[in-house]
Every structure is written in structure tokens, then in C-alpha cells.
Amino acid sequence: MDKRQELRFDHIIHYVDNLKNFKHPGEILKLSSGGKHHKFGTFNRLSFINENYIELLDVEDSEKLKKEAKTEEGRVAFATKIVQDNFKQGFKTMAFRTSDIEAIKQSLEEHHVETIGPVEMHRENKKGDKVKWKLLYIADPDYMVKPPFFIQWEDSETQRNKKLEPLFQKQFKIDKVIIDSSKRAKTLAKWQTWFKMSIIDEGDNYTDLRLTDDNIIYRIQDGQHSGYRTVIFKDKEATAPYSINIKGAKYRFEPEE
Numbered sequence: 001m002d003k004r005q006e007l008r009f010d011h012i013i014h015y016v017d018n019l020k021n022f023k024h025p026g027e028i029l030k031l032s033s034g035g036k037h038h039k040f041g042t043f044n045r046l047s048f049i050n051e052n053y054i055e056l057l058d059v060e061d062s063e064k065l066k067k068e069a070k071t072e073e074g075r076v077a078f079a080t081k082i083v084q085d086n087f088k089q090g091f092k093t094m095a096f097r098t099s100d101i102e103a104i105k106q107s108l109e110e111h112h113v114e115t116i117g118p119v120e121m122h123r124e125n126k127k128g129d130k131v132k133w134k135l136l137y138i139a140d141p142d143y144m145v146k147p148p149f150f151i152q153w154e155d156s157e158t159q160r161n162k163k164l165e166p167l168f169q170k171q172f173k174i175d176k177v178i179i180d181s182s183k184r185a186k187t188l189a190k191w192q193t194w195f196k197m198s199i200i201d202e203g204d205n206y207t208d209l210r211l212t213d214d215n216i217i218y219r220i221q222d223g224q225h226s227g228y229r230t231v232i233f234k235d236k237e238a239t240a241p242y243s244i245n246i247k248g249a250k251y252r253f254e255p256e257e
Contacts, residue, residue, distance in 0.1 A: 024047075206220065
């Protein structure tokens, strides 16, 4: 992918049952209202960490979601991983932001990678305001870890940041995402091809990757069960590391050095 197709981390999805009553312990991460995805029977709340966010997702119509999971698009869609995991809570997948989703599709297809999309999406808040975006999915059936998907927001980055900046929690920044893979070499090979990631560090049981245009580290480590495990944050106000294990996901906070 060339410069005009730069990719950045956008958000990670955490499935939380009974989201309406959920708060992070001590409200360390504050949640903002999101909206409903009528297509999937899901709704969300968002925790903005500067220009990135954690999407907390819950299901209000499980039959609709199960039905959607059986469609061609649905088998790869962000929300249907909840069904595929038998409604087990935790991190499900993540999205990389692009300003040219069609160019990403073309580049992947030139590398013989099958895609689904771009799919037009929107969510609606209580006032009826719509936020619109496009999604592109990698349709590779042979993945060990559900691949990140691509997102292009209707608003430009500048417009979007201007609207959302009051919600940014500037005390934190996302530093690292830890992913377990039962076949690390296979996952690595695919992610390097799909996302043009570079290896920046490697140990006996892990490999650290980074996107060309972003500083967040993606650690793919050996694990019996593949999936997204932990998000590590730098916390300007912390003097010692601390962790929250909640609803099947681990949030780890470390002092900013």
C-alpha cells in the first residue's frame, strides 16, 4: 500500500453483555453514548482515547444478529464475531482507518486477497442524527485471528477530530495490542501482506508488528486459543502499572516513561 493508502489504528471492539449498566471500575475510562446498528441488532458506547477509541458493543436483538451471521457479508462482519464466539465476552476485532478504502480494496485484490465491501454503514443516536462510514472486510477463510477490518469515515479526519475532541481522554494513549495466535507464523505472514506491517521486535514466543504510519505496536504471541487479549495504555498520571480484567478483556495501564 502506498502513501495515499496509509493505515492507522481506529478502534477495538469489546463485547460487553448488559452494557446499559456497565462502567469501568472507578470510571478510569469514561464512556460516551454511541448509537444503534439496526442492521445487526447491536448498540454501542464509546471510550475515546485521543483519535482512537474502544467500542463497547452489546446485542439487543440476538435473532437478527444470528441471521445476519449466516450471510456472505455477515460471516466476516465486525458484530457477528459475537455469534461465532457463542456470546463469550471480550475483545473481538479491531479497525484500521483509511482515507481511500477503494484503493485498499484494489491493492488487496492485486495481491489475490478476497474482500467484501466497501459496505455503507451508519448508526443513529437518540436524536436521530446519523454517523456514516464505509467498511471493507478481508474474506480470507483461513485466518487464525479474525483480521482487522478497514474503515473510512464520511467526515474528514479534521472534521471528525474537531467534533470529538471534547470527549478525548488525553491522560491516556494506546501503546500496544496483544493478540494470541495458535499459528503465529501463519498470522504474521498474512498480517504483513494485508496491512504492510513491519516486524520491530521478536522473541521466542512473540513478534511485534507496526503499521507504517502509526506507532501502536501489535504483539502477536503464541497462544492455545486465538484472539485479541489485552490493550496496553500509557497513563500520564500513573506511578506504577495496574490492570483491569473485566468482561473477558484485559486493560493494562503503564506509567508514561
